[in-house]
Amino acid sequence: MDDWEEDQSPVVSSSSSFGQNFSGGSGVFKSFSGSGGQQNGNDDDEGSSWRKPAENGFRGRGGRGGSRGRGGFRNNFNSEEEDRNGDSEGYKGGEGRGRRGRGGFRDGGEGDSGRGRGRGGFRGKDEDVFSKSRSGFDSTDDKEDKENVGENAGPKVVYVPPPPPEEESSIFAQFATGINFDKYDDILVDVSGSNPPKAIMTFDEAGLCESLNKNVVKSGYTKPTPVQKHGIPIISAGRDLMACAQTGSGKTAAFLLPILQRLMTDGVAASKFSEVQEPEAIIVAPTRELINQIYLEARKFAYGTCVRPVVVYGGTNTGYTIREVLKGCNVLCGTPGRLLDIIGRGKVGLSKLRYLVLDEADRMLDMGFEPDMRKLVASPGMPSKEDRQTLLFSATYPEDIQRLAADFLKVDYIFLAVGVVGGACSDVEQSIIQVTQFSKREQLLELLRTTGNERTMVFVGTKRSADFIATFLCQEKIPTTSIHGDREQREREKALSDFRTGQCPVLVATSVAARGLDIEHVQHVVNFDLPSSIDEYVHRIGRTGRCGNIGRAVSFFDPEPDTPLARSLVKVLSGAQQEVPKWLEEIAFSAHGTTGFNPRGKVFASTDTRRGGGSFKTEPAQASGPSPAAATSASAADDEDEWE
């Protein structure tokens, strides 16, 4: 078993009566109540608070097995000797017998970046960032997912999530559009592929049936966003689609509405009595919270109709999941591991499947998830790509992933690019602050003191950093909660809920919360640790500035680990018309020399890869305004070079 696999201890949420569990391999560590520490909001109901992490702050109970060895914690809050890869001993002590011997948990406080720089390759023992991921995304979720559902996967997961809201007011709770919502209409749209259907301008033109239309109105949608204007008719026309549109611009409804419309037109009805459910649509997303959010959207749009969406994801009780599926299922939303498990158990058949949707498609097809996606499309009964409609959505599409995605799509799929592929949302004001590792914590504090109760997501590089920073902020009387892959599912959901309601206005998160999450009123994103990939950065800052609202993203740039990101950061900043600090340009310049580096020059050449000398011929049938690709075709080769 790989190191990282060992790190994924099962998430068990049955009986813990304490708050934050640190389950990093060597048993489960409790954080005990501390003296005078700010109660951690997400653990309120558990009667636990954060322990003051000074001195020997965290004390664990050792534990058995696991990978991290000697349980217990010793906290090296300010140690300068810490290993940036998280290999040295920080939290330690106890007597665990983990394979890694004496490592124990290490939390280096400010000294802990815990974030190796390479793409791929194991990045440190406690790395949150999944080693196999090209995107630097935390894929631990689904690993946990799989481990939890296996027959011999350790303690049984008994967590049953609370039922979704039944009152209409909650189901249709709206995310208010912001002042820049109408500016979406000015974004350049590029549609490539043969004979793309004509875009719609209004929801009326989408030809939605009455109940669906009613639900769209109740959701507060008055006009479609560009990805919906183009995506809905493309999907309704039965075409495969690879769609790229900026974060927060309504991709979810772009695929849900035409799918639900088709299912309603055809009058599907899920049978409650069947031992095997045969959904017409499967939607896959990389994290539990995101798939649950998509499910809630599907449920909202399908409200009062015969179409029944169901969600399945890891960290929850399998029996419960199966019972939910067997109540009837037309639209099955799932994380890959749990989905494959349910299919493997014969509870879900695929013979009626018409739609396969990969949300965060570039993530679903990168090295972390690609094998699962291949397994999914090779599952018994899965219609071939010619006999199903496959829809891929994301805000970022590295070109290699685009090429790979073609394996899942019909040859004549349509590529839809709203704005710059991989570009950041221009409603997010981005600033980059040069820091040293040891000043980050104080700077974060200062920042959060100026933002007051405004909702802020703080992204860090590792799970233990997330715990550590959350603890620190709680002690500083800033109500904070945290979400990461080592927290129990119940805790993760509670953390998100506390953040959504504003009970805890600060959420410290690993990359597990970087993609897709749509939380109203998030005004700030802080990259306490910058991610290793620029796509990850784009997704993280996209948690704010959604749906035409304005947001702010502040990133701490520590030249030591972050220099490799400088160049693409400059590109993203200038692509979103943001100010580029001189020092950052200089770092980018000196890091890569002068060849081909034109930081202020347009543009992201990443667009439909079929244009790049392949067999595909561009048919600019529907470019609203000049296409980003066409606009820069002369410099495309140069620009391509500028991508990492």
Ligand SMILES: Nc1ncnc2c1ncn2[C@@H]1O[C@H](COP(=O)(O)OP(=O)(O)OP(=O)(O)O)[C@@H](O)[C@H]1O
């Ligand atoms: N036409 C519309 N009118 C009003 N609000 C909308 C419309 N379309 C979507 N929204 C709202 O905008 C928000 C963002 O939508 P969504 O989560 O689908 O974005 P996304 O493009 O998938 O973002 P990400 O790339 O981060 O996953 C949601 O709250 C959604 O309900």
